[in-house]
Amino acid sequence: MSEDESNRRAGRPRDPGVERAILDAVQELLIENGYAGTTIGAVADRARCGRSAIYRRWENKAELVVAAVRALQVTAAVPDTGTLRGDLIAAAMHFAQADERTAGVLASILSEIGRDDELRDVAYRVVGGPPVAALGVVIERWIERGEVRADAPVALIAGLVPTAAFGSISLRRRALEPDAVVQLVDEVVLPALR
Secondary structure (H helix, E strand, O other), rough: OOOHHHHOOOOOOOOHHHHHHHHHHHHHHHHHOOOOOHHHHHHHHHHHHHHHHHHOOOOOOHHHHHHHOOOOOOOOOOOOOHHHHHHHHHHHHHHHHHHHHHHHHHHHHHOOOOOHHHHHHHHHHHHHHHHHHHHHHHHHHHHHOOOOOOOOOOHHOOHHHHHHHHHHHHHHOOOOHHHHHHHHHHHHHHHHHO
């Protein structure tokens, strides 16, 4: 047996049920108490586990909160429908998928992002960045195909739908409606690309 195999077998394996209980507890506490009121101690109490079980999985509160948000998210896909409009709408629909629980959790962390640099950095990298990147890939693809002007500000335009979506979450505690996503694509994004 190699040293790596020996190290992997040492100790008790992590119980996936504990991780799920921790993430559920974080989500519930974020909805009930906001980010500031969601402490590692409160999470441990709610999940009926020790703080050490949390710190074995996540380095700090920001990483834990982002993991709880990520557990609610649908993976952002890079569609290829055959049309620029179809691809933009398909990629942007990611922002219309938040249910009430997800919207409540997101609203609690969005309200704190301006005050907590660590949370902002981790949340953007893990939660906000991937769907924005998917929109950027769609735009770049259509630049290469000649349907979008070569000098289009890709990052700026790719951020328009997420900005509207996060505004809706923050102010209304609801995701964008699918009709609003289509309207944003048709009346804002597409004209900005041409």
